[in-house]
Amino acid sequence: MSLPLTPDNLAAIGREVPVPGYDRTQVTPGIVHLGVGGFHRAHQAMYLDRLMNEGKALDWGIRGLGVLPHDARMKEVMDAQGGLYTLVLKAPDGSREPRVVGSILDFTLAPDDPDAAVEVMADPRIRIVSLTVTEGGYNIDAVTGEFVLDEPGVAADLAAGAAPRTTFGLVTEALRRRRDRGVPPFTVMSCDNIQGNGHVARKVFTAFATAKDAELGAWIAQEVRFPNSMVDRITPGTTDADRAEVAERFGVEDAWPVVCEPFVQWVLEDDFGLGRPPYEDAGVQVVDDVEPYELMKLRLLNASHQALCYFGYLAGYRLVHDVAQDPLFARFLLGYMEREGTPTLAPVPGIDLDAYRHELISRFSNGEVRDTVARLCNESSDRIPKWLIPVIKQQLATGGEFFRSAAVVASWARYAEGVDEQGEPIEVSDRIADRIVATARRNREDPTAFIADRSLFGDLVDDEAFVAEYTSTLASLHAKGARATLEDLVGR
DSSP, X not given: OOEEOOGGGHHHHTTTXXXXXXXXXXXXXXXXXXXXXXXXXXXXXXXHHHHHHTTOOTTOEEEEEEOSGGGHXXXXXXXXHTTXXXXXXXXXXXXXXXXXXXXXXXXXXXXXXXXXXXXXXXXXXXXXXXXXXXXXXXXXXXXTOOBOTTSHHHHHHHSTTOOOOSHHHHHHHHHHHHHHXXXXXXEEEEOSSSTTHXXXXXXXXXXXXXXXXXXXXXXXXXXXXXXXXXXXOOOOXXXXXXXXXXXXXXXXXXXXXXXXXXXXXXXXXXXXXXXXXXXXXXXXXXXXXXHHHHHHIIIIIIXXXXXXXHHHHHTTOOBHHHHHTSHHHHHHHHHHIIIIIGGGOOOOTTOOHHHHHXXXXXXXXXXXXXXXXXXXXXXXXXXXXXXTHHHHHHHHHHTOXXXXXXXXXXHHHHHTTSBOTTSOBOOOOOTTHHHHHHHHTTTTTOTTTGGGOHHHHTTGGGOHHHHHHHHHHHHHHHHTOHHHHHHHHHTO
């Protein structure tokens, strides 16, 4: 018999599963997190729970904040479970390591009450506002690199007297209230997979604030800290099977548990205005310069996920571990990492890159995680331009190999046609899905149509060497299919 996960049931649940060893009634808030999903709960919230179990950081509890209407379901679950959830580490040998995490105190849904959401962040006890709002959540034009002021949600927030609805409007209004009340500003800590995520966060929030109130924008630019960070843990979406396993195996009825791989990494720049938890005591690498680690992760792990997913889906695979365990795909991924991704990296202190590359293949091959290929194919228009295009451009500039990267772009173009090799429909999940699918469906009549989108690919369509490699792979995908194309690429 399973017990509902609630604060009242913790003692009973704790007979079978590790639960918070601290008194949660003594935890006070210090962090507001925007974008509470699986990854945040497998990563930043877990690290804080780890500290709290050591009797540390009890004044750094997390208050969750949902910005989007679909966050309503998370609020329901968080409210019902008192912020508690079960985190389950899935090892390759089939073993499970569960624990109940208690570092999230409550959850506010901004669309229900924008003013209450702003006041959560304006609270003087809050010293950090952290973000996992996805790569596309920063509203940056891929070509100009500038904040897009005429995006409809942003434009609405900029209107005089508007109640804030976007991340930018909510955070900026909270900072304004703190300034006006004489409360020092919180640190804004981005935890998204974007190169220089702290720099990007500084740019977008300052741009929004300046458009709203030039004086406020100048104050934010001068007073608010935006540390860079690199985060890593493969965290697939929670399934009904995960919920059932947590209930049957551990006796916990949890409406939204989190499952993930055992590996976890967080590299964080030590740049905070009002202090921070002692993250290093929980295993976080607190450093002066995050960039080498960040580029390593984006260009090896994240870009390799894109190298794997479109070819893998077209070849008929639906689970990531099945792709990574296929020797052909493993050779292609290692070839990309060794010959194209790694040459664009500076030395990474304390990291053996060869060991890191092989560890990635092992992590991708973990059959217990059951990560889906479709998840990796989602939101490609936000991912490929940030993770893979910089590799291509740098390799073109230095005369290095780039044919594998060009092939990955071609595999995305073929996937985006929305039909697989058996003629079955592919559900392309992307914020600009209509646009990219319409363009991709012109691939056969106009082989450069897809890469002619300068908002995604910049001027790559003007580079003859890149175009030759891209169109060659695209033609092969149409004529021979994904697997035969990959065999040719690996054989080069």
